[in-house]
Amino acid sequence: MSSESKNYLATFKDLQKPSPLLRQANYKFLTGSLPQEKKLLTVGISSGKRPHGTYLLDTLQSLFEASSEPELNCIVVLVHLSDPDPEWLNQTVANISALFKPHIEAQKLLLIHGDLSDSPLPGDLNNVSHASPCEARYSRQKVSYALLMNFALNLSEYFLVIEDYVHCTPKFISTIYWVLSAWKELSWVILEFSSLSLSGKVFHNSDLPRLTSFFLLFHENIPIHLFLSEFRLLLAQNVPIRFSPSVFYHMGNYSVFEDTCFPVEKEKVFGEPDNPVANVLTDMMAGLNIIPQYAYILNKESYSVLDPVEGNYLTVILEKPQKVIRIEVLTGSDKQGLYWLQQGQVELGYDPLENSRGCTRYTLLGPLVEGHLDQRVFYEEDSVEELSCIRLIVLASQKSWLLVRQIRVWTQPEEEKS
Numbered sequence: 001m002s003s004e005s006k007n008y009l010a011t012f013k014d015l016q017k018p019s020p021l022l023r024q025a026n027y028k029f030l031t032g033s034l035p036q037e038k039k040l041l042t043v044g045i046s047s048g049k050r051p052h053g054t055y056l057l058d059t060l061q062s063l064f065e066a067s068s069e070p071e072l073n074c075i076v077v078l079v080h081l082s083d084p085d086p087e088w089l090n091q092t093v094a095n096i097s098a099l100f101k102p103h104i105e106a107q108k109l110l111l112i113h114g115d116l117s118d119s120p121l122p123g124d125l126n127n128v129s130h131a132s133p134c135e136a137r138y139s140r141q142k143v144s145y146a147l148l149m150n151f152a153l154n155l156s157e158y159f160l161v162i163e164d165y166v167h168c169t170p171k172f173i174s175t176i177y178w179v180l181s182a183w184k185e186l187s188w189v190i191l192e193f194s195s196l197s198l199s200g201k202v203f204h205n206s207d208l209p210r211l212t213s214f215f216l217l218f219h220e221n222i223p224i225h226l227f228l229s230e231f232r233l234l235l236a237q238n239v240p241i242r243f244s245p246s247v248f249y250h251m252g253n254y255s256v257f258e259d260t261c262f263p264v265e266k267e268k269v270f271g272e273p274d275n276p277v278a279n280v281l282t283d284m285m286a287g288l289n290i291i292p293q294y295a296y297i298l299n300k301e302s303y304s305v306l307d308p309v310e311g312n313y314l315t316v317i318l319e320k321p322q323k324v325i326r327i328e329v330l331t332g333s334d335k336q337g338l339y340w341l342q343q344g345q346v347e348l349g350y351d352p353l354e355n356s357r358g359c360t361r362y363t364l365l366g367p368l369v370e371g372h373l374d375q376r377v378f379y380e381e382d383s384v385e386e387l388s389c390i391r392l393i394v395l396a397s398q399k400s401w402l403l404v405r406q407i408r409v410w411t412q413p414e415e416e417k418s
Helices: 003-007 009-013 056-065 086-099 101-105 133-151 172-183 205-217 224-234
Strands: 026-031 039-047 075-081 109-115 156-161 166-168 190-192 201-204 248-250 278-282 303-306 313-322 324-331 344-352 359-367 372-376 387-394 401-411
Touching (some): 056 166, 075 133, 133 224, 172 190
Parallel strands (some): 039 075
């Protein structure tokens, strides 16, 4: 956490209301109308004029094509067209209105333009206080997203941000829906559904007033995704919570967007899992000749037990500590979808006990979502800790078979450790 952020921590904790600047914000409805009822999720997109053009129309096309009608009933898509150029605004609105008329009429797509009234707008290129063109662009980006999020405060329970050059994978709304359901009672600040620096991040709408105030409270010399890391730390989420695989990807040619101010981050490519040598312990009773190691061996064997009870565990104890970067836990039959763990979670263990009996300290990685977990593993900044245990916990008894099909582990490649 930066020293500047620490200085503002006490003030930040009290920022429950929108910034005074945002109270003066003016909004214009460009097309569409507010939904009649509060939605589960607002999909927020901020788009401005770019020298090489944008993929906004393609992004919207991808979003709607990837979603079924029941999925679309859970969301509203809010687009903030941030550039004040009237010619560009009119042309963009006309293009979107022509292509997405049914979604606009169904109150599933809303286009707005916002500004900060007579307040000086950060990011003015004529502002001599900016040390570089990048600082001006970061500032404009920050104000644009603050206006977008401020407008969305009461539209839904959660807010998803995506950029205007993103491809959406099929059923991404369902993926997010089930994750939100599983995490509903747990503490989190930002859930990440992509490796992209900004797209794919989900927030509680109740946090948006503090987030928008945070954008406008600090100096403008860093891009939004770095502000978000500070925001997460200030609200005590020490590491990212990121799900695999990503459901959002960059669209089009990387070179169109690559520049010194906003370097394009490329998706990390994972090979096959490389489960390191480990012992597996459990207190669950299995059938004859079924050993818990079957849950960890990378083959078609699996570990099956009858009637697991709350508090049961299955723990993978690594032979030596490892820098694990991704974990996937698969329960239930692959084809029929039966016998999955209905309520469970995965924990990360540190400081191994003697005689390979487990670990002294565990932290939550995440709950299973429909019997499945696939998450990246992150460590606190400057931490040298490595993982020693992976523990699957049964959170509620179930009167059925449980099939732990496979626990898959990816470790950091040697060339990345140096």
